[in-house]
Each structure stands twice: as C-alpha cells, then as structure tokens.
Amino acid sequence: MSLKKLPTGVQxxxxxxxxxxxxxxxxxxxxxxxxxxxxxxxxxxxxxxxxAGIRNALPQERMFKFTDSDGRLLVxxxxxxxxxxxxxxxxxxxxxxxxxxxxxxWDAQDxxxxxxxREIIQAGVERLGEEGAFSDAQTIAFAIDxxxxxxxxDCIADVGHVGxxxxxxxxxxxxxxxxxxxxxxxxxxxxxxxxRFLKNAGAGEETLAAVRALPTLFGGAEVFERAKRLTGNxxxxxxxxxLERVHRILAxxxxxxxxxxxxxxxxxxxxxxxIVFSGLVKEVGAPVLSGGRYDDxxxxxxxHIPAVGFAIGLKRVLVALERQGKLPAEPVPDVAVSxxxxxxxxxxxxxxxxxxxxxxxxxxxxxxxEALKETAAARRYFVKKGExxxx
Numbered sequence: 001m002s003l004k005k006l007p008t009g010v011q012x013x014x015x016x017x018x019x020x021x022x023x024x025x026x027x028x029x030x031x032x033x034x035x036x037x038x039x040x041x042x043x044x045x046x047x048x049x050x051x052a053g054i055r056n057a058l059p060q061e062r063m064f065k066f067t068d069s070d071g072r073l074l075v076x077x078x079x080x081x082x083x084x085x086x087x088x089x090x091x092x093x094x095x096x097x098x099x100x101x102x103x104x105x106w107d108a109q110d111x112x113x114x115x116x117x118r119e120i121i122q123a124g125v126e127r128l129g130e131e132g133a134f135s136d137a138q139t140i141a142f143a144i145d146x147x148x149x150x151x152x153x154d155c156i157a158d159v160g161h162v163g164x165x166x167x168x169x170x171x172x173x174x175x176x177x178x179x180x181x182x183x184x185x186x187x188x189x190x191x192x193x194x195x196r197f198l199k200n201a202g203a204g205e206e207t208l209a210a211v212r213a214l215p216t217l218f219g220g221a222e223v224f225e226r227a228k229r230l231t232g233n234x235x236x237x238x239x240x241x242x243l244e245r246v247h248r249i250l251a252x253x254x255x256x257x258x259x260x261x262x263x264x265x266x267x268x269x270x271x272x273x274x275i276v277f278s279g280l281v282k283e284v285g286a287p288v289l290s291g292g293r294y295d296d297x298x299x300x301x302x303x304h305i306p307a308v309g310f311a312i313g314l315k316r317v318l319v320a321l322e323r324q325g326k327l328p329a330e331p332v333p334d335v336a337v338s339x340x341x342x343x344x345x346x347x348x349x350x351x352x353x354x355x356x357x358x359x360x361x362x363x364x365x366x367x368x369x370e371a372l373k374e375t376a377a378a379r380r381y382f383v384k385k386g387e388x389x390x391x
Contacts, residue, residue, distance in 0.1 A: 009118030017318050020151075020327050021121075024317060025102060027149045028123050032100035035142065037125055040099045042083035048073035051082065054300035056271050058082075062109045064118075076106040080122055080311055082297060088128050089301035096129030117315065124291075124311035128298075131306045133242055136275045136293060137249035143289055143310045144258050147279050150317050151326050152288070156258050159277040160265030161243050162292075164227065167236025168210050169269075172203040180269055186214065187266030206231070217263035221247050227263050239274075246275065267292060277310070283323035288316040331360065336377035338364040340384050347383040 006012065013021060032039075048065060051058045064076040077083055080103055088095070105120050123146075127139060140157050147155040169179040178201065185194035191212065198208060210230040217223050217230075224247075227240050243261060250259055267276040272292045279289025291310025298305040321327050335354050339347035351361045364371040369382040372391060380391045 007118070011119075011315070013315075013318075016327060016330060017322075019331070020318060020321060021314060023328065024150045024314060025123065027151075028146060028312070029100075029102075031142075031146060031149050032125060035098075037098045037100040040084060040087065040101050041103060042077060042080070042087060042101070044077050044104070045074050046077060046083065048075050050086065051075060051078055054082075056082070056297060056300060059109075062107055064106045064108055077103070078105060078107060080105050080124055081126065081294060081309065082300075084126050085294075085297040085305070085307070086301045088126075088305050088307075089298040089303035092128075094129070095303070095305050098125065098127050100125045117313075121314040122311045123314060124309060126307055126309035128305050128307045130308060131295070133245035134249055136242075136308055137246045137253065139291065139308045139310065140246070140259065140275075140277055141250060141253055141255050143277065143279055143291060144255055146310075146312060147281075147289060150312065151321050151324075152281050152317065153324055153326075155279055155281045155288075156260055157255075157277050157289075158260055158262050158265070158280055158287075159243065159246070159275060160262045160267070161239040161275050162265070162267060162269050162272045163239030163242070163274060164236045164263050165214065165265075166269055167233040167239060168207055168214075168231055169198075170235060171207045171231075171233055172198055172201045174201055176270055182211075183266065183269050186211070186264065191215075214264035217261075219260060221261070223261050223263065242274065271297070275308070279310075279312070281320045281324075284316055284320045286316065288313055288320055333362040333375065333377040334359040335361045335379045335381065336364065336372050336375035337361065337381045337383060338369060338371040339367065339382065341367050343383045343385045346385065346388075350381060350383060350388060 048063065051063060052060055058078055063078045066074055068074050080101060084099060084101065102123050105122060107118055107120060125142070127135060140159060144155065144157050165183060166179065169182060174182065182194045182197055185197065194211065195208060198211060213230055217227050224240055224244055228237060231237070247259070247261070250256060265276050271294060273295040274293035276292035278287035280287055289310055289312045291308070293308040295306040297307065337347050337351055347363060351363045354361045362375060362377060364375070369391060372380040372382065382389045382391055
C-alpha cells in the first residue's frame with residue numbers, strides 16, 4: 001500500500017483552498033451571529049443505535065462503524081441534523097431556538113454528483129420550534145444570502161414540497177416504505193421501475209399521469225396551476241398552497257429571481273415533512289446547499305420539535321469558487337525582516353510592532369540581509385544591533 005495515497009472519497013485541503021475555506025467560515029459566522037443563531041457542536045462519535053434504531057434510521061452501509069472498548073458499536077457522525085435533533089430533544093431546555101454549526105459528517109456511500117465524498121465539511125443552521133410559511137421563506141432567503149456571502153455568483157434555490165409527492169402516492173395506498181421506493185426510483189431517473197411499481201399497487205391512470213409529469217413541474221410560479229390540475233388529492237393541494245404562500249413572501253422580500261420551484265424533488269419522504277430546497281450553481285453538478293423542514297426528527301428522541309434548516313457543503317463551495325475564478329491569490333507578506341546574529345530581540349520587537357499595526361510580517365530564520373532576497377514582501381528590513389535598515 002502506498003503511503004502517499006488517501007482512502008477513496010477524502011481529500012487534503014492545501015493552503016490556498018484552506019485560506020478560502022477559512023474566509024468562508026468567517027463570513028458565515030458573522031452572518032449566523034448577526035441573525036441571532038447560537039453555536040453548537042455535536043459529538044463526532046455516537047452509538048450506532050442512535051442512527052439505526054430510530055424511525056428515520058440511516059442505512060447501516062452508509063455509516064463508518066467501529067467498536068468501543070466495551071464492545072459497543074460506534075459510528076462517526078453520519079448526519080448533522082439528526083445529531084442536533086438529539087441534542088435539542090434531550091439537552092436543551094428551550095424548544096424554540098436557532099442554532100448554527102460547523103462540523104464534519106462521514107458518509108460511506110455518498111456519491112452525489114458522481115463524486116464519492118465520504119468526509120463532508122458542513123456549515124448549517126437549524127430553526128427549532130418554528131412553523132409556517134414565513135419561517136420557511138426566511139430560511140430559504142437566508143440560505144440564498146449565505147451562498148452569496150460564501151462568494152458564489154448566480155446561485156438559486158430550487159424549492160419543492162414532499163407533501164405533493166406523498167399526496168400522489170397515498171392515493172395508491174402505498175406504505176411509507178413503498179412510497180420511499182418509488183421516490184428513490186424517480187430520483188434515480190428510473191421512471192419505468194416507478195411506474196411498474198405503481199401499477200402493481202393498483203394506481204389509477206390519473207395518478208400515473210401525475211407521477212409521469214413530476215419531472216416537468218419545474219420553473220417559476222406558473223407551475224403551481226399545472227400542479228393543481230394534475231390531482232385532486234387534499235395533501236398534494238395543501239403542499240401547493242403552502243408553496244404559493246412561500247413564493248408570495250419571498251417575492252415580497254425581493255428573492256423571486258433567485259428561486260425556482262420543483263415538484264419532482266427527490267428528497268427523502270420520511271426524513272422531510274414539508275418544504276425542501278437545494279442551492280445550485282451552474283459550475284457544480286450537485287447541490288452546494290441542501291435543506292428543508294423536518295418536523296418529526298426530534299420525535300425519535302422523545303420530544304416533538306418542529307424544525308427547518310439547511311447545510312452548506314463547504315468542499316463543494318470551494319469547487320464552485322475555483323470554477324468561478326474566485327479563489328483568493330496566494331498572500332504576499334507586507335513586510336519581511338532579517339537580522340544579524342545578536343539582534344534577534346530587536347528584530348522580534350520590530351515584527352511585533354508591525355503586526356500590531358495590522359501588517360502581515362515574516363521574520364526570516366536565516367541571518368544576514370541575503371535572506372531577504374528570497375522573499376516577495378512589499379517592504380524589507382534588515383536589523384543590526386541598534387539600527388534598522390530598509391532595503
């Protein structure tokens with residue numbers, strides 16, 4: 001085995017990209033704090049049963065597993081929102097709060113966009129204890145703001161509602177597991193398998209026609225009327241009505257040009273309970289941001305807390321920034337300093353003074369003025385005992 005290689009799906013982040021990542025984190029932190037969110041950080045290691053023994057269980061093959069010293073099965077954090085739902089349900093006194101986080105999650109089988117990313121660096125927010133179209137619209141608007149603050153251009157939010165597909169599928173009498181299988185087939189663009197499954201379940205022609213039309217229900221507010229004409233199901237129509245309210249609020253807030261609506265969204269029908277949305281930029285073939293409403297997740301941990309939120313994939317943001325030509329240039333020190341032997345203290349004092357003035361300073365490790373020839377600093381100083389020379 002080569003010592004120079006990494007396992008599939010993990011990457012080192014080199015200085016230029018790391019500097020860009022730190023800049024994104026700083027800008028997002030300022031935005032999160034300014035909007036009243038509180039920081040939280042969940043444990044990176046949890047018990048396997050926390051994620052496998054709940055109603056919204058994650059597939060065991062997606063989790064990195066290992067054993068504790070007592071033989072208990074542990075996992076690396078596979079999902080940020082579930083871990084924060086656990087914290088909210090078991091450790092927070094208030095059910096109404098807004099949280100933000102920066103953390104890694106690990107997904108052994110994440111292959112979204114054709115790229116197998118197994119270590120996923122995320123920033124995200126959770127709005128706990130909130131319900132309604134205004135909360136949903138605020139979350140989508142803030143998600144758009146955060147993509148822009150990260151430095152991305154021409155980003156849009158693709159918005160849907162799982163209630164529409166749930167409503168269509170409940171007409172067939174499908175169980176939750178069966179509905180999820182149809183959803184997965186549609187998400188994989190395997191419409192034939194989904195239709196075959198629905199026919200076997202006794203779906204009528206109206207339902208089949210509506211399911212076939214799902215991929216075409218994409219665009220601006222004009223898709224609402226088309227979505228209504230396809231079904232008389234009350235749950236599906238409620239989903240359309242909710243999206244209409246969200247659209248009206250977003251338009252009133254000035255975000256109409258940054259939002260499109262998608263009734264064929266492929267997000268999990270069991271995990272999400274209402275709106276779902278993704279943040280898209282044309283330079284990346286997978287969402288850089290993903291979110292939605294998940295009112296029932298905390299129920300698995302013993303407390304009902306409605307919630308909505310989103311997570312930003314920071315590695316995908318870096319890819320998008322690079323392709324948009326927005327990665328920062330390598331920084332050049334403002335000042336470089338070298339000294340003769342015996343003048344180390346004076347050179348160090350000069351560097352500290354310049355740093356205190358806001359300068360970026362390099363103190364050479366080699367003695368002599370020759371050491372400054374290799375630096376690209378705007379200004380260079382050579383320190384002799386009792387004297388500072390600018391070269």
